Amino acid sequence: MESCPGCSSPVAAQDRFCEACGRNLRVQRTSVGGPGSQWPPMCACGGEEFDADGFCEQCGRARPSARDRVEFVLPGVAGVSDRGKRRRRNEDSMAFGRVRGRGVAVVVCDGVASSERAEQASQTAVDTAADVLLTGLQAGMDAESSTTDSVVAANEAVGRLARPEAAEVAPSCTFVSAVVTDDSATVGWVGDSRAYLVAEAGAARLTTDDTWAAQLVAEGVLTEEEALTDRRAHVLSRWLGADSGVEAPQTVTFKVETPGLLVLCSDGLWNYVPEPEDLLAVLPRGVPPVEVARELVDVALKAGGHDNITVVVVQLRGGHGA
Amino acid sequence: MALDFAVEVFQNEYLPEGAADVDAIVTVTATGPPAEVVSTDAAEVVIVDTSASMAYPPSKLAAAKQAAVAAVDVLRDGVSFAVVAGTDTARVVYPRARKLAVSDPRSRAAAKQAVRMLRADGGTAMGRWLALADDLLAGFEGGPRHAILVTDGENQHESPRRLTKVLDEVAGRFTCDCRGVGTDWQVAELRRIAEAMLGTVDIVADPDGLAEDFRSMAATAMGKALADVSLRLWTPEGARVVSVKQVAPGLRDLTGRRVESGPRTGDYPTGAWGGAESRDYHLRVRVRPAGLRDRMLASRVSLVGPSGDVLGQGRVMAVWTEDSALSTRISVEVAHYTGQAELAEAIQDGLEARKAGDVGRATARLGRAVRLAHESGNTDTAKLLAKVVQVQDPGTGTVKLRPQVADEDEMTLDSRSTVTKRVGRG
Numbered sequence: 001m002e003s004c005p006g007c008s009s010p011v012a013a014q015d016r017f018c019e020a021c022g023r024n025l026r027v028q029r030t031s032v033g034g035p036g037s038q039w040p041p042m043c044a045c046g047g048e049e050f051d052a053d054g055f056c057e058q059c060g061r062a063r064p065s066a067r068d069r070v071e072f073v074l075p076g077v078a079g080v081s082d083r084g085k086r087r088r089r090n091e092d093s094m095a096f097g098r099v100r101g102r103g104v105a106v107v108v109c110d111g112v113a114s115s116e117r118a119e120q121a122s123q124t125a126v127d128t129a130a131d132v133l134l135t136g137l138q139a140g141m142d143a144e145s146s147t148t149d150s151v152v153a154a155n156e157a158v159g160r161l162a163r164p165e166a167a168e169v170a171p172s173c174t175f176v177s178a179v180v181t182d183d184s185a186t187v188g189w190v191g192d193s194r195a196y197l198v199a200e201a202g203a204a205r206l207t208t209d210d211t212w213a214a215q216l217v218a219e220g221v222l223t224e225e226e227a228l229t230d231r232r233a234h235v236l237s238r239w240l241g242a243d244s245g246v247e248a249p250q251t252v253t254f255k256v257e258t259p260g261l262l263v264l265c266s267d268g269l270w271n272y273v274p275e276p277e278d279l280l281a282v283l284p285r286g287v288p289p290v291e292v293a294r295e296l297v298d299v300a301l302k303a304g305g306h307d308n309i310t311v312v313v314v315q316l317r318g319g320h321g322a
Numbered sequence: 323m324a325l326d327f328a329v330e331v332f333q334n335e336y337l338p339e340g341a342a343d344v345d346a347i348v349t350v351t352a353t354g355p356p357a358e359v360v361s362t363d364a365a366e367v368v369i370v371d372t373s374a375s376m377a378y379p380p381s382k383l384a385a386a387k388q389a390a391v392a393a394v395d396v397l398r399d400g401v402s403f404a405v406v407a408g409t410d411t412a413r414v415v416y417p418r419a420r421k422l423a424v425s426d427p428r429s430r431a432a433a434k435q436a437v438r439m440l441r442a443d444g445g446t447a448m449g450r451w452l453a454l455a456d457d458l459l460a461g462f463e464g465g466p467r468h469a470i471l472v473t474d475g476e477n478q479h480e481s482p483r484r485l486t487k488v489l490d491e492v493a494g495r496f497t498c499d500c501r502g503v504g505t506d507w508q509v510a511e512l513r514r515i516a517e518a519m520l521g522t523v524d525i526v527a528d529p530d531g532l533a534e535d536f537r538s539m540a541a542t543a544m545g546k547a548l549a550d551v552s553l554r555l556w557t558p559e560g561a562r563v564v565s566v567k568q569v570a571p572g573l574r575d576l577t578g579r580r581v582e583s584g585p586r587t588g589d590y591p592t593g594a595w596g597g598a599e600s601r602d603y604h605l606r607v608r609v610r611p612a613g614l615r616d617r618m619l620a621s622r623v624s625l626v627g628p629s630g631d632v633l634g635q636g637r638v639m640a641v642w643t644e645d646s647a648l649s650t651r652i653s654v655e656v657a658h659y660t661g662q663a664e665l666a667e668a669i670q671d672g673l674e675a676r677k678a679g680d681v682g683r684a685t686a687r688l689g690r691a692v693r694l695a696h697e698s699g700n701t702d703t704a705k706l707l708a709k710v711v712q713v714q715d716p717g718t719g720t721v722k723l724r725p726q727v728a729d730e731d732e733m734t735l736d737s738r739s740t741v742t743k744r745v746g747r748g
Contacts, residue, residue: 051619060609060620061558062616085643304645
């Protein structure tokens with residue numbers, strides 16, 4: 001006998017819904033709205049009053065933002081998101097869930113710092129896209145088309161956050177997603193958030209950045225090396241938001257034949273370990289996904305933590321996993 | 323009374339792990355249309371030393387009288403005022419009764435006539451003079467209360483303890499600018515009075531200059547639009563205000579002047595403000611260090627008016643970081659004023675050592691002062707220093723004491739040692 005994760009009532013293994021609270025037992029997912037929706041009512045010192053700017057009237061400390069450091073753990077998939085050392089806010093967001101017997105869906109979005117309310121953009125995008133991907137997984141839809149649907153829906157939702165009179169600072173974010181089943185994985189992206197595949201045999205980058213520098217490299221104008229130091233290295237050529245014009249993500253689908261890890265991350269991590277070999281070199285072995293994610297975030301923090309860092313790690317079973 | 327106040331905070335908010343001291347420069351600027359700040363809600367007491375020493379040379383008393391006349395002349399119609407003559411006791415020269423007169427052409431003429439009749443005779447007891455001024459000003463409500471004290475000698479006819487007691491009683495009730503005539507007075511003594519009374523101290527070596535100086539002091543005092551303004555500091559639990567100092571336009575330590583005004587909140591007096599005035603304050607707060615990457619409000623700085631209304635507000639922050647590039651960055655403003663405070667201290671120390679005949683220490687301290695004045699571009703102080711020492715290299719502070727130094731030059735340097743150079747902010 002198992003129990004419902006929502007209300008703890010006893011449920012049977014084959015139940016699709018909890019008889020007591022109506023919860024969908026086939027889907028487990030991270031909280032909608034992100035951690036920011038639940039302010040701690042109290043300061044760490046026990047103070048309960050905060051001034052208009054959010055400073056504790058007793059100890060003076062800023063009310064901790066639940067977004068500053070976020071960890072989500074589900075069986076086989078875990079993520080860590082950290083504000084880093086230099087940014088005032090964590091504008092990255094992540095959401096993921098699993099559908100029993102079907103697979104896992106993950107979304108990571110990085111708010112564009114030059115846009116306004118970037119953390120709202122990224123949170124709205126991950127919530128919207130995760131909904132679409134999890135619904136698609138339950139319905140047994142084709143992963144590539146539900147990835148495209150999720151980007152279209154997320155782009156619209158983020159677009160609605162814009163103020164018509166301030167189009168040039170419309171809330172915006174990047175996007176990277178994964179739909180993982182026992183034997184295949186589909187990755188979709190818009191912008192410069194990345195996905196890497198790490199397996200026993202080696203590592204590979206699955207995404208190509210939607211940045212002006214990457215485009216110039218593709219066209220042969222710049223070499224890879226020149227692009228790294230070019231001031232356009234981080235200037236996005238595609239993003240989600242009111243002014244994006246994006247209609248579909250780039251996608252890649254591959255067969256999962258051996259066990260390994262799928263790593264989705266924002267540029268706060270890959271700035272420090274850009275090449276697949278770099279990532280492989282710092283990747284801890286033989287630990288659960290949450291430990292891998294924590295360790296990688298630590299690598300970025302120790303290297304300077306100039307940006308927000310988000311890492312989600314999915315365990316790949318290789319078709320016959322337990 | 324329509325003054326607008328702006329409060330700005332300059333600091334490096336990043337601290338290394340475990341650090342507890344947070345430094346910040348708080349700039350307070352008052353602005354208001356000049357027409358609005360011309361107010362009759364002001365009171366002025368002119369205190370003239372008429373002790374026997376003022377009789378020699380006779381030009382001293384004559385100059386002091388002339389100065390008092392000049393000060394009375396600039397009083398606007400409607401301002402409340404009185405003239406006090408100080409000896410080992412104190413008496414009101416004008417009006418006849420022990421109260422303030424209202425300024426108009428007739429009362430000013432009568433006051434000037436009374437000043438011209440003054441004779442020098444008796445001792446010096448400045449505490450009594452201040453107590454009488456306080457008595458006269460006590461009945462006045464609503465506007466800036468100001469006194470001008472001019473003397474030529476030492477406070478010989480009362481004990482230092484008695485003076486301290488009076489200062490404790492009257493501090494904060496009016497402001498007082500002090501002027502020394504000639505070279506027989508004590509800089510440290512008048513500085514102590516001026517500091518307690520939130521006023522200035524200066525030497526008027528040439529009595530002929532006194533009238534102009536009086537006129538400008540009285541005019542400045544009359545230009546104040548709002549009195550009894552305080553700097554209110556809220557600090558978090560477990561924190562302590564280490565020091566609060568005005569650092570521009572002159573140095574003035576307010577640390578000991580705290581009056582508790584609420585939980586974790588204390589007020590420091592700043593005196594009266596005019597329509598185009600800007601002052602800088604150096605705050606040092608010792609907080610309980612928080613964790614890495616924690617952000618803390620180390621102090622909320624409010625400027626409050628006489629009725630407790632908040633005129634402006636600023637925030638002093640602390641953020642702990644392991645990034646030494648951030649935590650070792652020096653705030654230009656804090657560093658500059660730390661240097662100006664050290665400059666004043668080096669001058670006062672150096673002059674004291676010189677008087678005591680300690681040539682080595684005097685040379686070292688005054689050399690240090692020369693270097694600090696040079697580095698901070700404080701050319702006024704550098705010029706005054708050059709009259710006391712022979713500067714060989716201002717960059718390294720290499721100096722030689724001058725064998726012959728006029729008392730006047732030494733006292734001028736001493737009195738003006740607390741006048742700071744403002745930091746250039748582009």
